[in-house]
Amino acid sequence: MHRLRRAGPRPRRRRPAAIAGGAAMRVCIYGAGAIGGHLAARLAHAGAEVAIVGRGANLAAIRERGLRLEAPDLTVDVHPTATDDPATLGPQDAVIVAVKAPALASIAPLLPALLRPETPVVFAMNGIPWWYFHAHGGPLDGRRIAALDPGGALWDGVGPQRAAAGVVYAATTVTAPGVVRVENPKSRLILGEPDGSESARLVALARLFEAAGLAAPVSRRVRDDIWTKLLLNLATGPLCTLAGVGQSAIAAVPGVRAAMLRVLQEGEAIARALGRDIRVDAEAIVTGAGKLAHKPSILQDYELGRPMEIDALLTVPLALAGEAGVAAPTLALVAGLLSLRAQAAGLYTPAA
Numbered sequence: 001m002h003r004l005r006r007a008g009p010r011p012r013r014r015r016p017a018a019i020a021g022g023a024a025m026r027v028c029i030y031g032a033g034a035i036g037g038h039l040a041a042r043l044a045h046a047g048a049e050v051a052i053v054g055r056g057a058n059l060a061a062i063r064e065r066g067l068r069l070e071a072p073d074l075t076v077d078v079h080p081t082a083t084d085d086p087a088t089l090g091p092q093d094a095v096i097v098a099v100k101a102p103a104l105a106s107i108a109p110l111l112p113a114l115l116r117p118e119t120p121v122v123f124a125m126n127g128i129p130w131w132y133f134h135a136h137g138g139p140l141d142g143r144r145i146a147a148l149d150p151g152g153a154l155w156d157g158v159g160p161q162r163a164a165a166g167v168v169y170a171a172t173t174v175t176a177p178g179v180v181r182v183e184n185p186k187s188r189l190i191l192g193e194p195d196g197s198e199s200a201r202l203v204a205l206a207r208l209f210e211a212a213g214l215a216a217p218v219s220r221r222v223r224d225d226i227w228t229k230l231l232l233n234l235a236t237g238p239l240c241t242l243a244g245v246g247q248s249a250i251a252a253v254p255g256v257r258a259a260m261l262r263v264l265q266e267g268e269a270i271a272r273a274l275g276r277d278i279r280v281d282a283e284a285i286v287t288g289a290g291k292l293a294h295k296p297s298i299l300q301d302y303e304l305g306r307p308m309e310i311d312a313l314l315t316v317p318l319a320l321a322g323e324a325g326v327a328a329p330t331l332a333l334v335a336g337l338l339s340l341r342a343q344a345a346g347l348y349t350p351a352a
C-alpha cells in the first residue's frame with residue numbers, strides 16, 4: 001500500500017491505461033532524479049506497472065524507504081521496482097529517459113535491454129534532443145548532431161524511429177535521496193512524435209499520465225514545444241547559475257530582467273529562423289518564472305558538481321543560430337560566461 005498525504009480535496013483515483021489485451025502498460029523510467037522521480041511516483045500512485053533505473057544514494061533510498069513525491073496537488077510515498085541494471089527488467093511497453101544530457105552516452109548501450117521492436121523511448125529532457133532532425137523534412141532531414149550523440153550511440157543503438165519528445169513543465173528538485181519536490185501547481189508533460197503524428201503509442205502513454213494526474217497533451221508540432229520550453233531555460237538557467245540564485249531573485253533585478261527579455265527575443269528569432277512557428281510573450285514568461293524561487297536544474301547541477309547540459313541548452317542552439325545567420329549577442333554572452341564557469345569547475349568540456 002502507498003502511504004498518502006494529500007494537499008487539498010481528495011482527487012478521484014483513476015484507473016491506469018491498459019494496453020491491447022488488457023494487461024497493464026509496463027513503463028520504465030530511466031533516471032530517477034527530479035523529473036524521473038516525479039513521473040515515476042505519479043504513475044506508481046495511479047497503479048501503473050512502473051520500474052525505475054537509478055543509481056547511487058537516490059536508488060538506495062528508493063529501495064529502502066520508497067520514493068516520496070511532494071507536489072502542490074499530491075504528496076505520496078510509493079514503492080516502485082527500482083534497479084541499477086536495466087537487463088533485470090526486461091522489455092517494456094514504453095521507456096522514459098529522464099537523465100541529464102551528458103549521461104545519455106553512458107546509458108545508450110544499456111537501453112536495448114528494455115526494448116521490444118515497437119517500444120517507444122521518450123526523452124523527457126530539456127534542450128535540443130539528439131534526434132531533432134529525424135523526420136524533420138526539408139534539407140536538414142536526418143542530420144545528426146554529433147555533440148548530443150557522440151559516436152552515434154543513440155542513433156545507431158536505439159534508433160531515431162523509437163524516439164519521442166517529452167517536454168516537461170515542472171519546477172522540480174530532489175530535496176533528499178528519494179524525495180522529489182515539485183514547486184509549480186500545474187505540471188505538464190507534452191509528448192510528441194518527431195514526424196508530428198498522433199501515434200497510438202504516445203496516446204496510450206498520455207492516457208496513462210493523465211490517469212496519474214499529470215497533464216500530458218500529444219503535440220503535432222513538438223519542435224515548436226521544444227523551442228518554447230527551451231526559451232524559458234535560456235532565459236533562466238544561465239543567469240541563475242552565473243548569479244548562484246533561483247529564478248525569483250534574478251527576475252527581481254531590473255538589469256537582469258532586461259537581459260532575460262533579450263534572451264527570449266533572441267531565442268525566438270533563432271527558433272523562427274529554423275522554421276518554428278512560435279511567438280512568445282517575453283514579459284509574461286519572465287513574470288511567470290519570477291514567481292518561483294526554483295533553482296533551474298542546470299544550477300542544481302553546478303552546485304552539486306554534476307556534468308552540465310551546456311551543449312543541449314546552449315552550444316547547439318547557438319550553432320544553429322550561426323548557421324541560420326541569426327545574431328544572438330546576449331545569449332552568446334551568457335552562454336560564453338556559463339561555459340567558462342562550467343569548464344573551470346570541471347563540469348563541461350567543449351567539443352574539440
Ligand SMILES: NC(=O)C1=CN([C@@H]2O[C@H](COP(=O)(O)OP(=O)(O)OC[C@H]3O[C@@H](n4cnc5c(N)ncnc54)[C@H](OP(=O)(O)O)[C@@H]3O)[C@@H](O)[C@H]2O)C=CC1
Nearest residue numbers: 031032033034035054055056098103125126168171172297
Ligand atoms: N528539474 C527540473 O525542474 C526540470 C528538469 N528538466 C530536464 O529534465 C531532465 C532530467 O533532469 P532532472 O530530473 O532535473 O535531473 P536529475 O539530475 O535530478 O536526475 C537525473 C537522474 O538520473 C540519474 N542518472 C544519471 N546517469 C545514470 C545512469 N547511468 N544510470 C542510472 N541513473 C542515472 C542521476 O543520478 P545521479 O544523481 O547519481 O547523477 C539522477 O538521479 C534534464 O534534461 C533537465 O534539464 C526539465 C524540466 C524541469
Ligand SMILES: CC(C)(CO)C(=O)C(=O)O
Nearest residue numbers: 170171232233236296297
Ligand atoms: C523549471 C525550469 C523551466 C527552470 O528553468 C527548468 O526547466 C529547469 O529547472 O531545468
